[in-house]
Each structure stands twice: as C-alpha cells, then as structure tokens.
Amino acid sequence: MMNTVDAIKNLSQINKMKEYLKTRSTRDYCLFLLGINTGIRINELIHLRVSDVMTADEKVRDFLDSAAYANPPVYFNRMVREAIQDCIHSEGLEHDDYLFKSKKTMSPISRQQAYRIISEAARYSGIEGAIGTTTLRKTFGYHAYQKGIAISLIQKRLQQSTPSETIQFIGLANERHSLPIILDVNL
Incomplete structure (x- = not known):
C-alpha cells in the first residue's frame, strides 16, 4: 500500500519552496x-521534451502539446513560461532533449530524483506533512478549487472518475468548504 501525501495548502510555504529551488537549479524550480501549476502526473512531467513546450521557432507555447491533456488543455501561465525558458537556456537544452534531463545522461530524471528534489525543498521550507511527487498534483487541485475552478474541470485535469474522488484526492473531504457558492449571472 502506498503512503498518501498532502497538498501544500499554505502559500508562504509554496513561495519558500520556490525561492529555495530557484537558488539551487533552474531545472528543479x-x-x-x-x-x-498544471496538475500533470509526475511520470508524464519528467518525460516532457523541449518540443512539447516550445515551438520550432523557439517560443514557449501557451498550451502543452499533448493529446493526453487536451480537454481541458494545459495552460502555461507567464511564470511557468518564464521558468521553462530559463530552464531550456541555462541547461543548454536542444529541441529533442527531455525538459528535465538528468545531469549525467540524456535520459530524464527519475521519479526517485524528482521525489528527492521535492522532499528536500519541503524540508527546507518547514513543511512537516507527508510530501511526495503526487503533492504537486494535489497542490494544483487544491489551489485551483480555492480560486473557484469548478471541481468538474479539476477532476478532468487530474483524470479522475468522480468529483468525490477529486475532493478526497485534493484534501477537501474533511474541510468545511470555505468558498461561498454564488451563482450570479449578472445579466
């Protein structure tokens, strides 16, 4: 049985992790x-190639080029696009390279390496909950929900069967829903 991990719900802890990772490695950041920011599964994330995120004329795409994540499509916000651009330049990556290429080989980093990166940054940031690679997806889902994104869209992005599965997955099952639901079309 796998241990369950938590979403990072505290924005200051997320920011602390971002600061820590940015000083260590543009790839890890x-x-x-x-x-x-995307909710992509870790195995699919580490296997992204530069060509999945960048056009032939070296512009970072606004959306991920992926059939698996077409509905809804994966949007790269400005901060993500800048991080991708910095990673590609600082790591000297070519169009066919893995975006998260190992420092030692032409292969992508392993799930274990991704886990080490995330858990080390979490420890540094004072996060005491259960942290793992799935924490990234859970954090995406939790904060998407907190920003008012419909649970049905989050469910689709996380590729889960039911809204209740998604609510459980992102750690809302035992929380009082803090967002009031306002159905105002303001015609």
Missing part, C-alpha cells in the same frame, strides 16, 4: 512550478 521549473519541475516544481510546472507540477503545481
């Missing part, structure tokens, strides 16, 4: 940002 980019991995974290992409994970918490």
Whole structure:
C-alpha cells in the first residue's frame, strides 16, 4: 500500500519552496512550478521534451502539446513560461532533449530524483506533512478549487472518475468548504 501525501495548502510555504529551488537549479524550480501549476502526473512531467513546450521557432507555447491533456488543455501561465525558458537556456537544452534531463545522461530524471528534489525543498521550507511527487498534483487541485475552478474541470485535469474522488484526492473531504457558492449571472 502506498503512503498518501498532502497538498501544500499554505502559500508562504509554496513561495519558500520556490525561492529555495530557484537558488539551487533552474531545472528543479521549473519541475516544481510546472507540477503545481498544471496538475500533470509526475511520470508524464519528467518525460516532457523541449518540443512539447516550445515551438520550432523557439517560443514557449501557451498550451502543452499533448493529446493526453487536451480537454481541458494545459495552460502555461507567464511564470511557468518564464521558468521553462530559463530552464531550456541555462541547461543548454536542444529541441529533442527531455525538459528535465538528468545531469549525467540524456535520459530524464527519475521519479526517485524528482521525489528527492521535492522532499528536500519541503524540508527546507518547514513543511512537516507527508510530501511526495503526487503533492504537486494535489497542490494544483487544491489551489485551483480555492480560486473557484469548478471541481468538474479539476477532476478532468487530474483524470479522475468522480468529483468525490477529486475532493478526497485534493484534501477537501474533511474541510468545511470555505468558498461561498454564488451563482450570479449578472445579466
């Protein structure tokens, strides 16, 4: 049985992790940002190639080029696009390279390496909950919900079967829903 991990719900802890990772490695910072801003599974995240995120004329795409994440599509916000650009330039990556290439080989980093990156940054940031690579997806889902994104869209992005599964997954099952639901079309 796998241990369950938590979403990072505290924004100051997220910011502390971002600061820590940015000083350590543009690749690791980019991995974290992409994970918490897109909800992509870690195995798919580490296997992204530069060509999935950048056009032939070297412009970072606004949306991920992926059939698996087409509905809804994965949007790269400005901060994510900048992190991708910095990662590609600082790591000297080519169009066919893995975005999260190992420092030692041409292969992508492993799930274990991704786990080490995330858990080390979490420890540094004083996060005591259960942290793992799935924390990135859970953090994305939790904060998307807190910003008013419909649970049905989050469910689709996280590729889960039911809204109740998604609510459980992102750690809302035992929380009082703090967002009032206002159905105002303001015609």
